Amino acid sequence: MSTITYRDPAEHAGHPPLSHVRKVAMWAFLGSECLFFGSLISTFLLYRNRTGDGPTAADIFDVPFTSISSFILLMSSLTMVLGHYASERRDFRRMRVWLLATALLGMTFLAGQVFEFTEFVDHGLTVTTSPFGSSFFVLTSFHGGHVAIGVIMLLATAFMSFGGKLRADGGMNVELVALYWHFVDIVWIVIFTVVYLLQV
Amino acid sequence: MTEAAHRPHPKPREYWAIALVLGVITAAEVTVTYIDALGGAVVPLLLVMAAAKFWLVVAWFMHLRFERPLYRNLFVIGLIAAPVLFGAVLFTFGVLIGG
Numbered sequence: 294m295s296t297i298t299y300r301d302p303a304e305h306a307g308h309p310p311l312s313h314v315r316k317v318a319m320w321a322f323l324g325s326e327c328l329f330f331g332s333l334i335s336t337f338l339l340y341r342n343r344t345g346d347g348p349t350a351a352d353i354f355d356v357p358f359t360s361i362s363s364f365i366l367l368m369s370s371l372t373m374v375l376g377h378y379a380s381e382r383r384d385f386r387r388m389r390v391w392l393l394a395t396a397l398l399g400m401t402f403l404a405g406q407v408f409e410f411t412e413f414v415d416h417g418l419t420v421t422t423s424p425f426g427s428s429f430f431v432l433t434s435f436h437g438g439h440v441a442i443g444v445i446m447l448l449a450t451a452f453m454s455f456g457g458k459l460r461a462d463g464g465m466n467v468e469l470v471a472l473y474w475h476f477v478d479i480v481w482i483v484i485f486t487v488v489y490l491l492q493v
Numbered sequence: 494m495t496e497a498a499h500r501p502h503p504k505p506r507e508y509w510a511i512a513l514v515l516g517v518i519t520a521a522e523v524t525v526t527y528i529d530a531l532g533g534a535v536v537p538l539l540l541v542m543a544a545a546k547f548w549l550v551v552a553w554f555m556h557l558r559f560e561r562p563l564y565r566n567l568f569v570i571g572l573i574a575a576p577v578l579f580g581a582v583l584f585t586f587g588v589l590i591g592g
Binding site: 323324332334336339356368371374478479485490 | 508516546
């Protein structure tokens with residue numbers, strides 16, 4: 294008696310492919326993340342002028358430095374999409390190079406954020422200084438947390454590929470990580486303009 | 494629904510071109526903030542450039558212009574709901590609570 298092996302358990306039941314379901318779930322998650330960051334950005338805009346005795350945005354923001362950080366994160370989206378392209382062509386060696394490059398750029402961005410936070414604390418702005426400080430640190434820290442999670446996902450995906458675990462999924466794992474990473478990038482595009490450029 | 498329902502994705506050359514445009518827009522954004530002569534035009538200029546960068550990444554790097562409408566709709570719902578939420582927060586704090 295012969296048995297039929299389905300790569301996707303949903304295929305036989307007339308259900309949508311699992312890859313489609315996973316992608317729908319990721320897009321729904323990203324849609325909900327728009328609301329999450331929307332609420333944090335709204336809070337920042339409400340409290341941006343409530344600086345109390347602490348420093349204002351114009352006193353402490355270093356726009357050239359943050360511009361370089363923004364450029365680094367933007368370029369990480371390029372390396373990410375090139376990694377995704379390589380995974381679709383099953384060029385796993387090149388995919389790993391681009392994924393690791395993306396993780397490196399993400400870590401560079403995070404290092405810049407840590408440096409920036411340290412500078413702000415030295416200049417008297419902490420999370421408890423004023424409503425401006427609280428809303429700024431909460432917003433940018435949550436974004437940094439998302440970047441850190443993205444870096445972990447990138448490194449995990451790159452290392453999974455060494456064991457051949459990505460060969461059977463048609464590039465879907467890399468595509469989902471890529472969607473998450475690009476989302477983190479577009480959130481920063483908004484933060485960079487609204488929080489930094491419009492406040493100085 | 495078939496996996497071939499979406500349009501073919503771009504090639505690396507197009508991705509590099511998009512990245513170049515993103516870099517140029519970022520440089521323009523920073524430049525604009527240093528030009529005092531622009532006055533009140535700075536804010537709309539910055540918002541337009543941020544929107545352009547946002548659209549380039551979403552449409553090309555996230556492939557949304559090549560994908561099924563369902564994915565786009567899920568994301569657009571969140572995008573529309575975010576400013577609605579902002580309006581609700583402004584209304585609540587500004588009108589109901591009084592700032």
